[in-house]
Amino acid sequence: MGRAPCCDKASVKKGPWSPEEDAKLKEFIEKFGTGGNWIALPQKAGLKRCGKSCRLRWLNYLRPNIRHGEFSDDEDKIIYSLYASIGSRWSVIAAQLPGRTDNDIKNYWNTKLKKKLLTMLPSLQEKTSFFPSMTFQAPPYDHHASDQFLTTSSSFYTYTPNFMNVDSTSNSLVHDDHINNVTNLSPPPPQSANNLMSLMSNNTIDVNDNYNYLRFQADHHSMCNSPMQEYYHNESAMKEGMLVFGSTTCSSSAGGSCMSQLISQRNYIKDHHQQQQYQIKQEVDQMSLHDQVLGDQIQSQSFMIDQKPKEYMIKNHVSSLHNDPVEMNQLNLNSYLFHDVDGKKTPHYQKGMCSSYY
DNA sequence: AAAGGGCTCAACCGCACATTG
DNA sequence: TCAATGTGCGGTTGAGCCCTT
Numbered sequence: 001m002g003r004a005p006c007c008d009k010a011s012v013k014k015g016p017w018s019p020e021e022d023a024k025l026k027e028f029i030e031k032f033g034t035g036g037n038w039i040a041l042p043q044k045a046g047l048k049r050c051g052k053s054c055r056l057r058w059l060n061y062l063r064p065n066i067r068h069g070e071f072s073d074d075e076d077k078i079i080y081s082l083y084a085s086i087g088s089r090w091s092v093i094a095a096q097l098p099g100r101t102d103n104d105i106k107n108y109w110n111t112k113l114k115k116k117l118l119t120m121l122p123s124l125q126e127k128t129s130f131f132p133s134m135t136f137q138a139p140p141y142d143h144h145a146s147d148q149f150l151t152t153s154s155s156f157y158t159y160t161p162n163f164m165n166v167d168s169t170s171n172s173l174v175h176d177d178h179i180n181n182v183t184n185l186s187p188p189p190p191q192s193a194n195n196l197m198s199l200m201s202n203n204t205i206d207v208n209d210n211y212n213y214l215r216f217q218a219d220h221h222s223m224c225n226s227p228m229q230e231y232y233h234n235e236s237a238m239k240e241g242m243l244v245f246g247s248t249t250c251s252s253s254a255g256g257s258c259m260s261q262l263i264s265q266r267n268y269i270k271d272h273h274q275q276q277q278y279q280i281k282q283e284v285d286q287m288s289l290h291d292q293v294l295g296d297q298i299q300s301q302s303f304m305i306d307q308k309p310k311e312y313m314i315k316n317h318v319s320s321l322h323n324d325p326v327e328m329n330q331l332n333l334n335s336y337l338f339h340d341v342d343g344k345k346t347p348h349y350q351k352g353m354c355s356s357y358y
Numbered sequence: 359a360a361a362g363g364g365c366t367c368a369a370c371c372g373c374a375c376a377t378t379g
Numbered sequence: 380t381c382a383a384t385g386t387g388c389g390g391t392t393g394a395g396c397c398c399t400t
Contacts, residue, residue: 016368016394036385061368088390090389106389107366
């Protein structure tokens with residue numbers, strides 16, 4: 001049994017709004033506000049409309065300070081950049097463009113910007129240069145530098161990721177100093193691969209200073225089923241410069257593969273809603289392009305971390321496709337996205353979620 | 359001038375999450 | 380704790396406009 005419809009479809013008007021309806025809605029909201037209940041609003045306002053329709057009309061058209069019309073080059077750039085980082089989270093993008101609505105931006109992207117981008121950037125390389133924070137090539141791997149992943153010279157730390165925190169309440173991006181610290185990703189304290197491996201053998205890694213205190217626990221259950229299992233427990237994985245968590249149970253979007261990967265994270269503690277699980281999700285910005293713009297030319301990867309008080313736990317992971325450690329080394333992490341547990345409504349994010357929980 | 363194909367964008371739909379009782 | 384309900388969001392649709400032939 002599906003849920004009941006929000007309104008009586010037979011008795012509500014659909015289609016374009018008339019000026020009279022607009023005036024009624026505007027006048028009502030200006031006088032009384034929404035009353036915190038959109039469903040009840042149309043009846044109170046004398047409108048034969050669904051509450052959702054009223055909400056949409058107000059938010060996208062009637063509310064003050066809405067801007068319509070041409071987007072500026074600067075706005076284009078912001079949209080490109082954010083799309084590359086966070087994908088089609090139009091409400092978040094809209095929050096960065098005063099006066100613009102998510103619907104406007106979505107339409108603009110779908111009808112113009114996407115085409116414009118593909119016209120402007122006929123090759124992957126050019127796309128890379130358009131998004132300065134992106135690279136499509138893995139950093140050169142030095143097989144003799146076993147601690148490459150963990151040393152200051154590691155090219156893992158030389159790029160500038162797009163790093164954003166999505167505030168779940170305002171649905172805007174937060175660029176606070178704390179986050180910026182993460183963004184800068186200064187190198188983690190030297191840790192030998194062997195040392196990390198020993199920590200991993202307990203399923204726990206702690207880095208106690210203002211570094212990430214990476215506490216992560218391998219999910220035995222998922223690992224057991226993982227084609228990555230051997231790789232995960234193989235020091236060569238460390239030498240490849242990554243820690244890999246694998247599970248076959250999580251998939252990415254069609255054609256894509258999602259590989260979980262841990263790189264060190266700086267401490268980021270949000271203490272509101274302590275009881276809630278926090279999820280820190282990292283995505284490679286290739287993912288956005290790969291999944292939503294460019295097709296299957298590059299791989300994507302993501303991981304999710306749950307923060308519980310004073311610790312992070314890395315939950316599960318992914319990828320039935322990346323069985324080859326060498327191939328995995330071709331991947332690179334380029335951008336990070338931190339967002340709250342409620343900031344992942346879209347399938348785009350859900351696809352990166354893991355299947356097993358502590 | 360008419361036809362028709364493409365484009366735009368307002369609006370709808372359905373889903374997931376949040377809230378409430 | 381759970382079901383019912385409200386809200387917010389991204390994806391999709393389709394009417395109307397525009398452009399080309």
